[in-house]
Amino acid sequence: MSTLLQTHKIYRSLTGRLTRSTLRPQTSAYRLGALVAGLSLFLTTSCGKSTPPGGGTGSDRLVIGTTAKFRTLDPADSYEVFSGNLLYNLGDRLYDYEPGSGKLKPKLATALPKVSEDGLMYTIPLHKGVKFHDGTPFDAKAMAFSLERFIANGGNPAGLLSDPVKSVQATGNLELTITLKKPFAAFPNLLAFSGLVAVSPKTYKKGAGQFLPNQFVGTGPYKLVKVGGDSIRLEVFEDYWDTKPTNKGINIQIFSSPANLFNAFRTGSIDVAYQSLDPDQIQALENDAKKGDWQAISGPSNFITFLMLNTKDEALSNVKVRQALAAMINRDVLNNRVFRGQAESLYTLVPTIFKGISQPVFKEQQQKLGKDQIRSLLKDSGYSPGKPLKLNLWYRSNLTSDGVAAATIKAMVGQGYSDVVQLEVNSVDSATAYQNLDKGTYPMFMLDWAGDYYDPDTYLQPFLACEKGSVKTGCQKGQSQSWGSFFYSDRANKLIDQQRQIRDPKLRLKPLTELQAILAKDVPYIPLWQKKDYVFAQKGIKGIQLQPSQQFPFWTLSK
């Protein structure tokens, strides 16, 4: 009411004066200024400046700011990191990870699965007393429905489950049996994939294309209340069966640019800034965090960037050329110049979060080569100052950091080998790139990848496996063909199958190590860097945990 009165007073005072006096330019200018100033004053005073704009830190709810966009929240169609994080907080999967580690723990399941001798049948006991957000009781039928729907609806990630799974059956009220087509040791880890959440059979429908992009009805600690154009509202689920959130609810504000996210965090409009800020902004926030202005939490992520080399390309079909290129790239320089140390140099496709499994094979093989040895590799391949190697490096035009990295690689190559290698850098939009990758259009492409589940398998099989092909023809159908690398190796295929069958981690290490050695020897891809994950939080925020699987639990946050 006071706001209205104030408006009325300002309006009357301004209009009153205008009608009483004659129009003189000088005084009119003042009035115009007074009108604008008055309006600003009204807006500022009426809405209050004492609480931070947006109510972030001033509210008992938590506000998380991000620039990540989401396409859909339907678990059967969602495949992006951010929507995966939302599903992680809205729903429950059969299995989850221990905080801060990659150790699997039961969630909707009560124990780790019983696996049949042949490694094909997984029997999973389920929790009782779990309810969906719409009040429907959770049981094995509901879980079977959720997994079957994930496959049947043909959404973006459907292949993750349809490839290994033969059938899903409720073999008891609280017992689920999943039968696989082939043994797959990492299968329990796959069951922790964010999209494999239980969804209410009352709300969702099974059938191709039957998606609900802006709804979610699961069993998780939060209920999805509202999806707006730039905001998402999560409320605590009061009937949650497990430990309830330590906060009163979460609001997610989506910003259109990192600059807006950065500024909003600095002004205190949001409590937490998560994904994605530019390197200089991260550096500035980290510096201020050291002074105690706020908190900066970082950790390794499962997000890797690599160069895909087309092994069917005229020049790159020669393994010595690929090896020479891998040896020319100084990853530490890339990390410092492009990311200001906010990434880790990557010397294999398996990120360093898999300690003991990730082997720095490129460091051991290529990085040790001297200039003369690199030149010798190129000379052996028929390239010389008179006949330089000409190559095009492509990257996606919407990724600024990839552009800078590509230019830096070009400079690296130019610095020591400009007489024998001519590298051109080109960009193309993502949609066009994805359409043409598997057609072999690009000789070299800078790409990235985040594993679907917490297991090294998801960093090797999707790159090195091939269903159909030969060493001579290259991969004609399969994973390496989809990236545009066309790499084919009988040994790699065999090792991939082998490691998928071994459930003992110690025994599994051997094929995983050999696969990485093949990667370094044949160089169908050049690993470049592994990004670090950053969360910035205002001073009073507690309970921030960054999972190595790039999942961010909201329920532990409080202030």
Next chain:
Amino acid sequence: MSRIRALQYYVLSRLLLAPLMVWTITTVVFLLLRATPGDPVDAILGPRAPEEQKALVRQQLGLGDPIWVQYLHYLGNLLSLNLGTSLSSRGQTVWDIIRDFFPATAELAIFSMAIALIIGVGVGILSASKPNTPLDAAGRIFGIITYSVPLFWVGMLFQLIFSVQLGWFPLGTRFPVTSLPPTGMTGLFTVDSLLSGDFGAFGMSLYYLALPCFSLGLVLSGIFERIVRVNLKQTLKADYVEAARARGIPERRVLLVHALRNALIPVVTVLGLTLAAMLGGAVLTEVTFSWPGLGNRLYEAISMRDYPTVQGIIVFFAVIVVIASIAIDIINAYIDPRIRY
């Protein structure tokens, strides 16, 4: 033929041409989208999706049909006002997207235009009323600067000054995310809050609108300042203005009542077209201020090759522009007796 009758014929002919204009625009958009490189299925599923899955999605979305079949489907749907379903957010209709995002764009456009008019017309009058004085020079400089300065720069500068440094205004969004926004039939928070009598929400909506609207309004005011100044100066030299002065009518009345009314005729044209363009998505403003409008959503849809969403939003924009241009023509024809039709 009487003037009213002629005007009716004119209106009718403009209305009959409107569907042709919309059809032309929609056909061009349909063809251009298909000529653009990049398969929507690849954009949605990513490079690693199995061929079988891509084929299934392509079939589900009707993308496997010949282009003319797709076109006929599209036109058929359009005639029944069915804009289709989003390819990227599968399950969401394009009307849902327009309903969710357009109010933000409309609110931003209307308030920005009001600010642009107040500032632009005000400065234009001041400038024209004192020709060749320092005030006139200042007005001209103001017009040139605001006309030429890029919006994203002004937006970022204002954000830095008024949000980050002074902390006067919030950054991004239309309403505090921790509060539930006003709901109502229009989707315009200011209008809905007033209709529901929630003046606190009204003030808050204005507070969140202030900075983006003022930035956009300031940049647009240059256009109006220049038009008003030039036309008003010209009109003030007219014989009928001299006659009015000779009759002893006060200068203020001569300026505001006699001269300004005629000088504002071109402003109506520019106002209508600018408003239509802004309703068609002020993409730069929306991105700069993280404003959840339809322009921002269109940009995302283009990058995802989301054909139905892009087509639907552009058809919607095209209809707005067509309606706005017809309205301008009619208003101009009505207020300016010199116009023949």
